[in-house]
Amino acid sequence: MKTQPVNIPEFKELGNPAFAIDTPREHISLSSIVLCVAKKQSGKTRFITNLLYQLKQAGSMDRIFWISDTVSSNKKMLENLDIRPEDIISPNDPDAVDKIVAEIESFCKHTYIAFVFLRLQSISRRGGDNIIIYVS
Numbered sequence: 001m002k003t004q005p006v007n008i009p010e011f012k013e014l015g016n017p018a019f020a021i022d023t024p025r026e027h028i029s030l031s032s033i034v035l036c037v038a039k040k041q042s043g044k045t046r047f048i049t050n051l052l053y054q055l056k057q058a059g060s061m062d063r064i065f066w067i068s069d070t071v072s073s074n075k076k077m078l079e080n081l082d083i084r085p086e087d088i089i090s091p092n093d094p095d096a097v098d099k100i101v102a103e104i105e106s107f108c109k110h111t112y113i114a115f116v117f118l119r120l121q122s123i124s125r126r127g128g129d130n131i132i133i134y135v136s
Contacts, residue, residue: 023060027051045070049077056081063107065100067091 023029034051036044055061065087071078087103089096 023055024058027055027058027060045074045077049074049081053080063087063103065089065103067096 028034028051034048036048038044052061052064056064064081064083066078066081066083067089068074069090069092071088089099093099
């Protein structure tokens with residue numbers, strides 16, 4: 001069976017990407033999707049862990065979620081990534097996606113609160129006003 005070309009229009013650059021994350025020039029840009037498909041014992045996990053380690057060393061990653069049931073057999077390779085035990089999730093867990101989304105939302109909320117607090121703190125230093133912050 002021969003493959004047939006599909007007539008898909010080219011993607012247009014619409015300006016600054018919405019989720020641009022600074023990465024070294026020699027690395028992939030984030031946010032990217034990397035799919036590794038190969039036979040058993042061919043180096044997929046080694047490639048991914050090395051890529052993630054380099055991106056983490058470059059300061060491009062704060063946290064890694066690892067979705068796999070083979071973590072115990074790859075423990076040595078994953079050591080340098082400092083993955084939290086609660087961030088290792090089984091792909092068979094029906095709540096896997098919900099857990100990750102909840103963690104990301106929590107991280108974003110705390111990051112935003114910290115930003116607002118620092119901003120208000122700098123305003124307070126300039127004006128000398130007392131500012132009360134209530135977060136529920």
